[in-house]
Amino acid sequence: MTAVTARALIRTEAAGGGRTRLETLRSDPPLTLRQTGPRRVHLVSTGAGPLRGDHLELGVDVAPGTSLEVRSVGATLVLPGLADTPSVMVVRARVGAGATLHFSPEPTVLAAGCVHRLVVRLSLAEDATVFWREEIVFGRHGERPGRGRARFDATVAGRPLLRQDLLVGEEAVDGSPAVYGDARCVGSTLIAGPAWAPPAVPDVKRERRAALGDGWAALPLAGPGVQVCALGADAVQLRERLRRGEEAAATSPPTTPPATSAPDG
Amino acid sequence: MNGDAALLLLADSRLPAGGHAHSGGVEEAVRRGTVTGAGDLARFLRGRLATAGLVTAALAAAACELAAVDSGGSAGRELRAACDPGPPPADDAADGVPLWRRLDAEADARTASPAQRGAARTQGRLLLRTARRMWPSAALDALARAVPEGPHHPVALGAAAASAGCAPRQAALAAAYTSVTGPATAAVRLLGLDPVTVHRLLADLAPALEDTAHVACASLDDAVPADDEPDGCGAGHHQGRQPGRHPERQAAWQAARWHALPGHSAPALDLLAEGHLTNPMKLFVS
Amino acid sequence: MGAHHDDLHDAAEPHGRALRLGIGGPVGSGKTALVAALCRSLGPSLRLGVVTNDIYTTEDADFLRRAGVVDPERILAVQTGCCPHTAIRDDIAANLDAVETLEERFGPLDLVIVESGGDNLTATFSRGLADRQIFVLDVSGGDKVPRKGGPGVTSADLLVVNKTDLAPMVGADLTVMSRDAAAVRDGKPVLFTSIREDRGAHSVAEWVTHMVDAWRREHGEPHHHAVQSAVQSAARQAPAS
Numbered sequence: 001m002t003a004v005t006a007r008a009l010i011r012t013e014a015a016g017g018g019r020t021r022l023e024t025l026r027s028d029p030p031l032t033l034r035q036t037g038p039r040r041v042h043l044v045s046t047g048a049g050p051l052r053g054d055h056l057e058l059g060v061d062v063a064p065g066t067s068l069e070v071r072s073v074g075a076t077l078v079l080p081g082l083a084d085t086p087s088v089m090v091v092r093a094r095v096g097a098g099a100t101l102h103f104s105p106e107p108t109v110l111a112a113g114c115v116h117r118l119v120v121r122l123s124l125a126e127d128a129t130v131f132w133r134e135e136i137v138f139g140r141h142g143e144r145p146g147r148g149r150a151r152f153d154a155t156v157a158g159r160p161l162l163r164q165d166l167l168v169g170e171e172a173v174d175g176s177p178a179v180y181g182d183a184r185c186v187g188s189t190l191i192a193g194p195a196w197a198p199p200a201v202p203d204v205k206r207e208r209r210a211a212l213g214d215g216w217a218a219l220p221l222a223g224p225g226v227q228v229c230a231l232g233a234d235a236v237q238l239r240e241r242l243r244r245g246e247e248a249a250a251t252s253p254p255t256t257p258p259a260t261s262a263p264d265g
Numbered sequence: 266m267n268g269d270a271a272l273l274l275l276a277d278s279r280l281p282a283g284g285h286a287h288s289g290g291v292e293e294a295v296r297r298g299t300v301t302g303a304g305d306l307a308r309f310l311r312g313r314l315a316t317a318g319l320v321t322a323a324l325a326a327a328a329c330e331l332a333a334v335d336s337g338g339s340a341g342r343e344l345r346a347a348c349d350p351g352p353p354p355a356d357d358a359a360d361g362v363p364l365w366r367r368l369d370a371e372a373d374a375r376t377a378s379p380a381q382r383g384a385a386r387t388q389g390r391l392l393l394r395t396a397r398r399m400w401p402s403a404a405l406d407a408l409a410r411a412v413p414e415g416p417h418h419p420v421a422l423g424a425a426a427a428s429a430g431c432a433p434r435q436a437a438l439a440a441a442y443t444s445v446t447g448p449a450t451a452a453v454r455l456l457g458l459d460p461v462t463v464h465r466l467l468a469d470l471a472p473a474l475e476d477t478a479h480v481a482c483a484s485l486d487d488a489v490p491a492d493d494e495p496d497g498c499g500a501g502h503h504q505g506r507q508p509g510r511h512p513e514r515q516a517a518w519q520a521a522r523w524h525a526l527p528g529h530s531a532p533a534l535d536l537l538a539e540g541h542l543t544n545p546m547k548l549f550v551s
Numbered sequence: 552m553g554a555h556h557d558d559l560h561d562a563a564e565p566h567g568r569a570l571r572l573g574i575g576g577p578v579g580s581g582k583t584a585l586v587a588a589l590c591r592s593l594g595p596s597l598r599l600g601v602v603t604n605d606i607y608t609t610e611d612a613d614f615l616r617r618a619g620v621v622d623p624e625r626i627l628a629v630q631t632g633c634c635p636h637t638a639i640r641d642d643i644a645a646n647l648d649a650v651e652t653l654e655e656r657f658g659p660l661d662l663v664i665v666e667s668g669g670d671n672l673t674a675t676f677s678r679g680l681a682d683r684q685i686f687v688l689d690v691s692g693g694d695k696v697p698r699k700g701g702p703g704v705t706s707a708d709l710l711v712v713n714k715t716d717l718a719p720m721v722g723a724d725l726t727v728m729s730r731d732a733a734a735v736r737d738g739k740p741v742l743f744t745s746i747r748e749d750r751g752a753h754s755v756a757e758w759v760t761h762m763v764d765a766w767r768r769e770h771g772e773p774h775h776h777a778v779q780s781a782v783q784s785a786a787r788q789a790p791a792s
């Protein structure tokens with residue numbers, strides 16, 4: 001088995017009348033793309049992997065005023081490989097002015113023995129809207145997780161909105177009640193756009209309040225967005241919790257509580 | 266002076282800066298039953314250090330470095346004026362105000378939970394107030410003007426450390442240390458644990474604390490700005506960082522280096538912090 | 552570059568700001584009742600703010616808000632992490648922050664009252680937090696309490712012995728309490744109250760009024776020293792990279 005390098009690309013363009021056309025749909029196995037709707041693309045994994053040593057890159061370019069939905073057919077199973085470098089998956093997405101991107105692939109499963117790096121760079125124009133879900137499963141059923149690190153960087157017009165690393169399979173975080181507790185999966189959804197902008201005159205002594213449920217929270221960010229984060233015992237429970245949080249985030253834009261509490265936010 | 270004594274003052278739990286009222290998620294973890302004794306607490310602290318601890322250590326190191334550059338401010342201004350016969354830059358820009366805002370925004374981006382941002386700003390505001398009286402400096406004044414509602418705690422801590430004569434590594438160490446000592450003390454009070462047992466846990470963490478400070482500083486030193494300015498910036502990569510004469514260029518260069526700082530998140534801490542706010546019987550602020 | 556005049560993060564400069572009054576005393580002696588009474592009596596003539604330091608919960612703050620004696624927004628609750636005396640004496644940062652937040656939001660104020668969490672007889676306010684302090688005892692603890700002294704009883708600017716209506720029931724001798732208090736207090740005033748019967752605690756309110764007047768004469772009329780944080784926040788935007 002030799003390591004593979006692949007670069008796939010999706011690019012939209014405005015087709016007049018407010019419609020979106022797929023300008024580019026470039027597959028590069030094992031990253032295979034299929035158009036499944038007027039503005040929808042599914043990622044179809046061909047072949048096993050990624051394996052250690054693989055370097056996969058997906059570019060997503062949503063032109064101003066267009067909209068795009070990216071999903072995947074099945075979960076991504078990250079396996080150990082022979083190379084002593086980690087497998088790497090990079091997703092670079094740009095969402096232009098007034099454009100909308102919905103990105104919700106199936107979970108990434110970190111099989112025992114894998115070493116995986118997931119890098120997401122999401123750059124949004126001032127009034128772009130995005131829904132971006134990420135789910136990580138700590139190993140196949142009953143096995144210990146491989147090691148994984150996911151870095152997520154989202155900026156709005158160059159300003160940082162969310163920068164996060166998730167570490168999985170490291171001794172310090174495994175089983176820590178401060179990090180994942182006894183969960184076997186972690187997921188997050190970033191919902192961002194002008195509709196989620198904080199009040200025009202921010203008073204940080206009164207932060208917006210989160211919506212909270214069992215194992216999930218919808219967290220209003222300092223910038224124009226909400227992050228839903230969830231922990232779960234399995235992928236099904238994780239998805240269910242994320243859905244609840246996503247619903248809470250989508251239906252009730254974050255509000256500012258009255259100033260009757262201490263100035264501790 | 267190498268800042269060691271100042272570091273002790275800064276990391277002391279008796280520093281009157283409001284830290285004693287924060288449990289760092291422990292109170293809620295105790296309420297939920299996920300921390301019940303010394304074993305859970307050890308795992309809690311280790312996980313907290315590897316996530317929030319590392320992030321705050323890196324931000325504190327960055328702030329310390331920025332404050333050190335900033336307090337060379339008047340010399341820097343003269344240099345700029347000598348090289349640059351144009352009108353002097355606006356006061357704010359010369360004092361690094363935009364840079365402090367930018368660094369604080371980087372802290373915001375690494376703190377998804379509004380409850381945690383609130384707690385970080387409250388602690389930062391209180392620490393800044395205390396530090397400005399203990400170690401008055403231009404950098405602390407600039408930070409207070411840049412973020413009047415209160416900077417994130419690690420940003421205030423780094424700036425205070427620089428003003429007290431500490432180096433970025435010491436700032437990072439203080440941040441890492443306070444990320445676990447506050448929760449540990451809270452656990453002693455809330456669970457009635459043997460204080461020596463808990464201090465033993467902290468002693469066990471000592472190597473991890475040093476590692477964290479080291480990794481935090483390395484993340485700052487290794488960070489190469491994505492859009493490097495060709496003239497001056499590249500040369501100023503290590504000590505004596507003077508990336509060109511223009512404040513905007515310096516700002517761009519600094520800010521680009523901060524992009525890559527660690528952002529290790531701890532979903533359980535986020536959930537605990539938000540859950541804590543719903544506790545009608547809480548003893549601690551966070 | 553020195554400190555800037557436009558911020559509140561420096562020392563508690565007395566000039567042109569509200570008098571800060573600490574109210575301390577053992578658990579249940581009537582501190583919150585006294586705060587409510589003072590708000591009732593002084594609310595019409597003075598611009599007030601209140602900070603509470605509950606050990607648990609925000610019960611005192613909630614009680615005061617429900618009592619409707621002062622605009623609920625002007626009451627802030629501070630959590631003290633199991634250590635009420637730390638928050639008023641050793642590390643007053645959170646309380647100062649709350650006081651200044653009130654002054655910033657609602658200033659200028661004439662009087663900011665800080666109620667400490669109920670604690671023991673040794674708890675007193677730091678002078679960095681409270682300009683004047685009242686220590687509240689009640690008769691139900693027995694008439695020996697003043698004799699036992701302790702910094703609260705001996706050094707407070709005013710000692711209030713509350714719940715005199717209960718004295719006959721608990722067999723407390725008020726003259727003994729009065730004599731013992733005088734002996735340890737070096738001439739500083741002692742007032743006996745029953746807030747149950749006098750819902751405005753008028754004798755205490757009168758003392759507080761004198762203190763506020765004297766404060767104003769010495770340090771000038773309070774004026775608003777807001778940090779203009781709303782304005783600055785509006786102008787504040789993280790610059791793009």
Ligand SMILES: Nc1nc2c(ncn2[C@@H]2O[C@H](COP(=O)(O)OP(=O)(O)OP(=O)(O)O)[C@@H](O)[C@H]2O)c(=O)[nH]1
Binds near residue numbers: 670715
């Ligand atoms: N009989 C009688 N009861 C009083 C008087 N003043 C207060 N109380 C009652 O005493 C109880 C405690 O009063 P609080 O004002 O809550 O006491 P506190 O000192 O604020 O208590 P903590 O904040 O818990 O330390 C309440 O039930 C009051 O109604 C009084 O003059 N006489």
Ligand SMILES: [Mg+2]
Binds near residue numbers: 582583584611666669
């Ligand atoms: Mg009370």
